[in-house]
Amino acid sequence: MDAAEQIQKGNRLALARWLTQIENDLPQGQVLLDRLFSHSGHSAIIGITGPSGSGKSTLVNRLALELANTEDENPISIAVLAVDPSSPFSGGALLGDRVRMRDLMEHPEIFIRSLATRGVLGGLARAANEMVLALEIAGFEIILVETVGAGQSEVDIARLAHSTLVVEAPGLGDDVQAAKAGIMEIADIIVVNKADKSGADATARSLQAMLQINLELKPPRNSNQCWKVPVLKTSALNSEGIQFLKQTIHQHQDWLRASGEWQNRNQVRMKALFERLLHEKLYRKWHDNLPKFQKDQLLAAIQSQKISPYQAIRQILPD
Amino acid sequence: MNRKIRVLIAKPGLDGHDRGAKVIARALRDAGMEVIYTGLRQTPEMIANAALQEDVDAIGLSILSGAHMTLVPHVLKLLKANGQTDVCVFVGGIIPEEDARALQDLGIRAVYGPGTPTTQVIEDLTRFVQQN
Numbered sequence: 001m002d003a004a005e006q007i008q009k010g011n012r013l014a015l016a017r018w019l020t021q022i023e024n025d026l027p028q029g030q031v032l033l034d035r036l037f038s039h040s041g042h043s044a045i046i047g048i049t050g051p052s053g054s055g056k057s058t059l060v061n062r063l064a065l066e067l068a069n070t071e072d073e074n075p076i077s078i079a080v081l082a083v084d085p086s087s088p089f090s091g092g093a094l095l096g097d098r099v100r101m102r103d104l105m106e107h108p109e110i111f112i113r114s115l116a117t118r119g120v121l122g123g124l125a126r127a128a129n130e131m132v133l134a135l136e137i138a139g140f141e142i143i144l145v146e147t148v149g150a151g152q153s154e155v156d157i158a159r160l161a162h163s164t165l166v167v168e169a170p171g172l173g174d175d176v177q178a179a180k181a182g183i184m185e186i187a188d189i190i191v192v193n194k195a196d197k198s199g200a201d202a203t204a205r206s207l208q209a210m211l212q213i214n215l216e217l218k219p220p221r222n223s224n225q226c227w228k229v230p231v232l233k234t235s236a237l238n239s240e241g242i243q244f245l246k247q248t249i250h251q252h253q254d255w256l257r258a259s260g261e262w263q264n265r266n267q268v269r270m271k272a273l274f275e276r277l278l279h280e281k282l283y284r285k286w287h288d289n290l291p292k293f294q295k296d297q298l299l300a301a302i303q304s305q306k307i308s309p310y311q312a313i314r315q316i317l318p319d
Numbered sequence: 320m321n322r323k324i325r326v327l328i329a330k331p332g333l334d335g336h337d338r339g340a341k342v343i344a345r346a347l348r349d350a351g352m353e354v355i356y357t358g359l360r361q362t363p364e365m366i367a368n369a370a371l372q373e374d375v376d377a378i379g380l381s382i383l384s385g386a387h388m389t390l391v392p393h394v395l396k397l398l399k400a401n402g403q404t405d406v407c408v409f410v411g412g413i414i415p416e417e418d419a420r421a422l423q424d425l426g427i428r429a430v431y432g433p434g435t436p437t438t439q440v441i442e443d444l445t446r447f448v449q450q451n
Binding site: 013017077087091094095099102105108109110116 | 354403
């Protein structure tokens with residue numbers, strides 16, 4: 001049985017090795033993806049993002065179990081991608097999300113893969129999109145993608161997931177913080193986790209108020225057509241609110257399919273992937289042809305202020 | 320190509336002293352490796368399954384409880400059953416010398432006692448992965 005058959009038949013070691021090939025840009029990985037690409041597109045992708053300390057991993061731990069229906073006759077197959085930042089200095093990473101996912105680790109059929117950002121900003125790992133494709137091809141029905149601890153600009157998850165959960169916790173900022181651009185704009189569902197802590201209700205109300213302002217500023221033409229972003233409260237540690245969160249996710253997914261937004265998000269995802277791969281390859285090919293000494297010379301000239309950065313670029317790439 | 324060395328650091332069994340494991344994890348990260356840190360109270364099954372899913376190059380088992388002669392062979396057996404025979408497994412903690420020899424006979428690449436310089440672990444790991 002070759003790798004493609006093994007992966008499709010549920011061989012998890014073959015899948016794990018394929019994920020490594022994709023992550024490391026190895027041609028074998030790409031060739032396999034080319035061959036199997038038409039088998040992708042059947043999974044529900046759920047993104048989980050939010051600031052560090054909001055309890056994303058603990059929430060994923062509970063949510064994945066809830067979604068998997070492990071006690072059921074026909075459990076749902078789940079995969080989790082957990083992203084952590086690479087050190088900008090050493091290039092290494094401490095991938096520690098599994099520490100919070102102990103319950104999931106007791107179910108070996110739930111596939112968990114930790115990945116490092118490897119230099120990209122935006123909240124995801126460089127090859128996350130392709131690795132999700134591989135997981136889809138391997139047949140997982142639901143794929144959870146947990147981003148790094150996100151500030152305000154790590155919004156790439158919205159161009160990958162069908163449903164994006166933004167997880168907040170009490171005490172991480174006031175109303176004005178909540179109103180700033182970026183992460184709040186991408187939420188399909190807002191979750192106030194650590195709801196057992198004081199301030200949880202106030203945080204939830206604050207977020208609700210912000211959403212209300214959004215609605216007033218941009219009233220939907222047809223209120224039946226649009227999705228009203230809910231604010232839910234959970235305590236992942238105490239397993240509270242998880243069932244309701246699961247139901248809400250299902251409601252969102254139903255709405256996506258009924259409204260045509262599902263296809264739209266798939267298209268956005270493929271566009272993002274296409275653009276990124278194009279940029280990467282164009283730069284790499286061009287850069288490989290640029291003599292190193294020329295680049296070094298120009299850099300030295302900038303550093304001794306003989307030419308400006310713009311002039312340096314124009315010498316390499318005339319207008 | 321963007322290859323990084325991926326290492327799983329785990330504490331099997333009931334031992335709760337994780338300072339050594341955390342120090343190694345940090346050192347390996349600072350040396351440019353990607354360290355999957357799984358924390359305390361891992362069963363051999365959880366460790367072997369994590370190693371498989373993460374397709375790691377190496378596994379570091381930290382054991383200060385004395386249960387190494389039960390836990391380590393069990394992990395090795397599971398790795399073999401899963402088809403992961405080329406993973407470098409090393410052990411850190413409180414391991415008497417004769418046990419260390421026995422473990423190495425079973426396939427453990429190295430046993431690091433307390434006070435082993437992290438640079439040694441990094442060198443050994445890097446060399447091993449390059450050879451494979």
